[in-house]
Amino acid sequence: MYLTRFSACGFRSLARIEDIPVSSPTILAGHNDGGKSAVLTALAFLLGDHRLTDEDRTYEQAEGSAGGRRCSSTSVEGDFRLDAMEQSSTGLPRTLRIRRISEEGQPAQWQYFGSRPADSRLHDMSRLLKGQLAELAAELSVSPDGPRRDDLLQALTAYAATAPQVEQWQPLPKELQERLPRLLPFGGKDERPDDAVRTALSSCYETYLEDETLQGRVKEIESEITQRLEKEADSLCRHIRQHCREFVGVQVKPEVSFKGGFKRAPWKSPRPTASRWTSPAPDRAATAGSLSRCGSGPATCSRTANLPRGGSDAEPTQTIVVYDEPDTHLDYRHQRTVMDIIRKQCALPHVSVVVATHSMNLIDGVDIADVVHLRLGDSGRTVVERLADESHEGIDFHLGQIASAVGLRNSVLLHERCFLAVEGPTEQQCLPLLFRLSQGLSLQAAGIALWACGNNEGALHLAGYLVKNRRTVMLMVDADSRTNKHFRTERLIKAGLDLDTQVTWIGEADGYNELEELFTDAQWATAANIHWTRPEGVQWTAEDFTAHRGGKFSAHVLTMIKEQAEHTSPDGKDDMLYGLVTTLKTREDVPRS
Known part of the structure; x- marks a missing residue:
């Protein structure tokens, strides 16, 4: 059985969240107290690894009330994929919704959503005794093939399949409960290597106990120890009956199981450079960063945890490795090491990984579709x-590739306040300098992500993608680019851009066609005299540049400088404008248009 995504309701700060993917890996990002640890604990509750307490229940927020009462129902629901064996044994479809729910005052229980007879008498018939089954068969005029209980149950089950059905939540079969994915949780804040190793080896230990080649010997030993304990228990009972006559009927039935027999796996690792000043217990004296890295590594032994569970014909169950801030105490280089470990785990068959992190390095190391921001x-x-995007996965992947190509990392897509799309490399090089000179801070400090469209249709798709995901997007292009097929009005509208508030045509308000025209002729002359000097000390003047106004200004100016400069000239329009921008000194030098 494989968990593909899950949702939670009434769990801590998770009043209602939906569609958390379980991928290879899934990254949970967000500020402290944003809900990352709550999501991981909700996952543990769904898979049976967390016991719900009253403190886990969400506070209700009644209208006009300050709250204070916790919700009466807490549930975590997942979308699961069943393998062929599981479908065959239960008669259930390949995809199944399963939840674990805890009503107030009631123990938690697993349920699945599916068809069942509308007649409640046909529910859970496997629990009925033979006489009860016979009475029910008589009531429903069902004729079994024989008088045995199995005959009665088979006939009633066949009848139930043809009876009117309803879609509702119902108890999850025991065999599917035993096939739920395994959870391997690893913390990062205070994780000790001993605990991390024990977590990984415990899963392997349980798997080996279920190995058919070992089960016979294990059960034989359990039985022998049980018999010996029973003899000791009989002696104890006789003693109790002799001295405590109010307990004349006392009995003791020992139960022996190796299920929880794996207790601990102490970690010992002497330092190779030990000296007389080295602590005699090096594993305890290790730094927090070393412990974080050591605590991440043992999860790779989940490879051995992927043995079949539930019989030799069953497919292996899914193992979900969970990390809660594994990057804590780690420097940038070791964050990459942890990411490499996670990638190796994701490459293992039947393994998924969920990571709660603040690390931009980890966030940027996966596909943006697998990043959940809380x-x-x-x-x-x-x-x-x-x-x-809600559209086809292939389109999502394509958009993600475009974002990567234009330099927008996952962390940028998640955290920046505004995305400014410009026409090409000229604007991409010059705007950061102009913005810093004008505003006194960098684009990054202002939360602005800058990227160039490069006359690429895909970049316009990306702008629409960001708009659809409620990101603030601005598009800035030259006024004469209205004729460019990529920036036609109908295309901008189709991308979701508001032409009045999100699109700026540079220079149009002043009658100019392009960015280069916004700078004065005197500024151009100053830049040319600094960067592209004429021979024999001849100075560039403002009039040299005024002569090219009215046409394609940037192209004509570039040609003029290349023809008349003595030694060096611009490599292109982007290099030419960048040269001018570097000569500006004050905020007032930046054009206001």
Whole structure:
């Protein structure tokens, strides 16, 4: 059984979140207290590895009330994929919705959503005794093939399949409960190598106990120890009956299982450069960063945890490795090491990985579709943001590739306040300098991500993609680019851009056609005299540049400088304008248009 995504309701700050993917890997990003650890614990609750307490239940927020009462129902629901054996044994479809729900005052239980007879008498018939089955068969006029209980149950089951059905939540079969994915959780803040190793080896230990080649010997030993304990228990009971007559009927039935027999795996690792000043217990004296790296490594032994569970004909169950801030205490280089470890784990068959992290290095190391951004909304409840288009997965992948090609990393897509798309490399080189000179801070410090369209249709798709995902997007192009097929009005509207508030045509308000025209002729002359001197000390003047106004200014100026410069000349229009911008000194030198 494979978990592909899950949702939570009424769990801590997760009043209602949906569509958290379980991928290879999934990255949970966000600020502290945004809900990352709550999402991981909700996953553990779904898979049976967390016992719900009252503190886990979300506080209700009634209208006009300050709250204070916790919700009465907490549930975590997942989309699961069943293998052929699981489908055959249960008669259930390949994809199945399964939830673990805890109502107030009731123990948690697993349920699945599917068809069942509308007649409640036909529910859970396997629990009925022979007499009860016979009475039900008589009531429903069902004729079994024989008088045995199995005959009655088979006939009633066949009848139930043809009876009117309803779609509703119902108890999950025991055999599917035993096939739920395994969870291997690893912390990063205070994780000790001992604990990390024990977590990984415990999963392997449970797998080996279920290995058919070992089960016979294990059960034989369990039985022998049980018999010996029973003899000791009989002696104890006789002693109790003799001295405590109020317990004349006392009995003790020992139960022996190796299921929880693996207790600990102490970690010892002497330092290779030990000296007389080295601590006698080097594993305890290790730095927090070393412990974080060591705590991440043992999860690779989940390779051995992928043995079949539930019989030799069953496919291996899914192993979900969970990291809670594994990058804590790690420098940039060792963050990359942890990411390499995670990639190796994701390459293992039947292994998925979920990582809660602040590390931009980890966030940027995966596909943007696998990054889940968590933040607290105005109500104090966790809000999920995913930069994933609702269209076909292939389009999502294509857009992700475009974002990468234009230099927008995952961390930028998640955190920047505004995305400024410009026409080409000229603007991409010059705008950061102009912005810093004008505003006194960098584009990055202002939360602005700059990228060039490069006359690429895909870049316009990316702008639409960001708009659809509620990101602030601005497009800045030269006024004469209105004739460019990529920037026609109908295409901009189709991309979701508001022509009045999100698109700026450079120079159009002043009657200019392009960015280069916004700078004065005197500024051009100053830049030319600094960078592209004429022979024999002849100076460039403002009039040299005024002569080219009215036509394709930048092209004519570039030609003039190349023809008349003595030694050096610009490599192109982008190099020419960059040269001019570097000569500007004050905020007032920056054009206001």
